[in-house]
Amino acid sequence: MTEPQPATVSWAQPGNATAVADHIARVVNAPGRKRIAFTGGSTPIKVLSLLKDRPLDWSSVTIALTDDRCVPDDHPASNFGKIHAALGASGARFERLEEGAQVEPFDLVWLGMGEDGHVASLFPHMQAVVRPGPTVIATTPIPLPPEAPFDRLTLNRKALKASREIILVVTGASKKALLERVIAGDDGYPVADFLRGYGPPVTIYWSE
Numbered sequence: 001m002t003e004p005q006p007a008t009v010s011w012a013q014p015g016n017a018t019a020v021a022d023h024i025a026r027v028v029n030a031p032g033r034k035r036i037a038f039t040g041g042s043t044p045i046k047v048l049s050l051l052k053d054r055p056l057d058w059s060s061v062t063i064a065l066t067d068d069r070c071v072p073d074d075h076p077a078s079n080f081g082k083i084h085a086a087l088g089a090s091g092a093r094f095e096r097l098e099e100g101a102q103v104e105p106f107d108l109v110w111l112g113m114g115e116d117g118h119v120a121s122l123f124p125h126m127q128a129v130v131r132p133g134p135t136v137i138a139t140t141p142i143p144l145p146p147e148a149p150f151d152r153l154t155l156n157r158k159a160l161k162a163s164r165e166i167i168l169v170v171t172g173a174s175k176k177a178l179l180e181r182v183i184a185g186d187d188g189y190p191v192a193d194f195l196r197g198y199g200p201p202v203t204i205y206w207s208e
């Protein structure tokens with residue numbers, strides 16, 4: 001069994017949506033079957049539209065979600081709805097989040113991050129189900145964020161870290177400043193565990 005390693009962190013240059021799409025395309029084009037976990041929220045929308053227009057063979061790829069809001073697929077806040085709208089016809093297999101399901105390791109986990117440093121639906125303050133192993137858990141942010149006031153399903157930390165690599169895609173000056181604080185030693189945000197704890201290598205893609 002391999003020993004867990006401290007995460008290594010690097011900043012991609014450039015860090016724009018095209019560079020993120022290039023990174024994901026490299027994973028899609030690698031030989032064999034691949035498992036990729038896709039972030040939700042608003043940051044991935046541009047990347048999804050770029051991926052949708054590329055001539056990639058998705059037939060060997062399973063697309064999972066890092067997390068989702070407990071809403072119907074056709075609700076504007078549904079992460080699955082957005083990703084499925086972009087790539088539902090691509091030939092990829094989609095793996096739904098099911099509370100308590102054990103999760104197989106990933107080739108790539110694509111994370112976003114909220115202004116409060118939450119990743120997937122692991123919030124600084126939340127009600128959460130504790131379960132062993134890499135699995136899907138139910139969480140409720142405290143307080144509920146006004147832009148998405150919903151209960152959530154999310155991969156737990158073990159499932160998110162069971163990956164060859166993580167890419168963390170963020171936009172805007174305030175999120176960059178938060179990441180710099182965390183890298184310098186601030187542990188007060190969920191993202192800190194991914195950047196400074198044990199885990200796979202993390203590449204940060206940042207753009208305005």
Ligand SMILES: O=C1O[C@H](COP(=O)(O)O)[C@@H](O)[C@H](O)[C@H]1O
Nearest residue numbers: 039040041042043112113114120
């Ligand atoms: O609720 C969520 O928020 C984060 C960040 O979203 P953004 O809109 O600020 O990009 C996202 O990474 C997570 O997957 C999502 O469900």
